[in-house]
Amino acid sequence: MPELPEVETYARWLRGAYGTPGLIGRQVRRVRVRWPAAVATPDATLFAQRLRGRTVQAVARRGKYLLWHLENRETVLIHLRMSGRLRWADAPPNEAARHLRLALELDDGRWLLYEDPRKFGRWWLTARPTTVLGHLGPEPWEISPDAFAARLRARRARIKPLLLNQRFLAGVGNIYADEALHRAGIHPARAAHTLTSTEAARLLYALQEVLREAILAQGTRFDAAYPWGTYQQYLRVYSREGQVCYTCGARIRRLRLAGRSAHYCPQCQPRVSNA
C-alpha cells in the first residue's frame, strides 16, 4: 500500500515527529521474528542475533524503502509492500496477535510492532544497502525536466506503467501516478516517447507537486493498512471511476494497464498530445 509519501511519513514518525518518541538513539534490546519469511536477508535467526544490541543512529527513506542506519555501519531496510505497517506498543505483543510478523523491544521498554496481513513486506540487514537499493531510478525531484524528457523519448512503453517502474523512477505508485497524469493532462496509455518536452516537464512538476502535497497530508488512508493521512480527500481520479471530474465535469474512467487499474478523465487527458 504505501507509496513514497506514506513511507516518508513513517520515516518522520520514526524520527519522533507527530508527538511520539522516535527510534533515534534507541538500542534494540530484543528481536522476535514471528514470520521468518518476512526477513529477506540474512536468515531470520541471524537477523535477530545481529540486530540485537544495535543502536539506531538515523532513519531515512529511499523510494519506498525505509532505512535505519545503525551505529556499527550496518543498515536495516524495510519495504512494506501492499499491507505492511508499523506501530508502537507499551507491552510485549500478544501471542494471539493476528498479522504480527516481527517485533522489536527497545531500551526504553517500548515495542515496535511490524504487522503485515498479506505477508508481502520484507526486511533486510546489510552492510551494503546498495545491493538492495541499487536498481532504483531517481526520485522525481532528483532529475531535471530536460533529462526526464530525454529518458521518456527513449522508451516505447505506455507512460502509466513506466511511472510505476521503480528502475525508471523511484517512489511513485498507483495512486500518485494516476493523480499526476491527471494534473498534467496526459492519458495513461500514451507511449512515453510521444510526449513533447512541454508535456514531460508538466508531468515531472505534477509528480513533484502531488507527492509534496501528499507528504504534507501525511499520505492517503484507504483502510486499516495505513493509519494516518488525509490526502484521500484530495484525490481527483484515483478510486473515482464513474464520478464527475472536478475540472471539467466528465465521468472518470478506469482502464486496465499492465495488470493495474488506471483512473483518468477522458476529457482532461485525451489520447492525443495535449501540449
Added chain:
DNA sequence: GGGCATGTTAGCAC
C-alpha cells in the same frame, strides 16, 4: 464465489 487491492518479480512470447 469472483473480483478487487497503495507492490514487486519471474518467466515467457514477440
Added chain:
DNA sequence: TGTGCTAACATGCC
C-alpha cells in the same frame, strides 16, 4: 533488449 502479459507471493474485503 525492450515490452507486455500472466502468474505468483498470501490475505482480506465487498
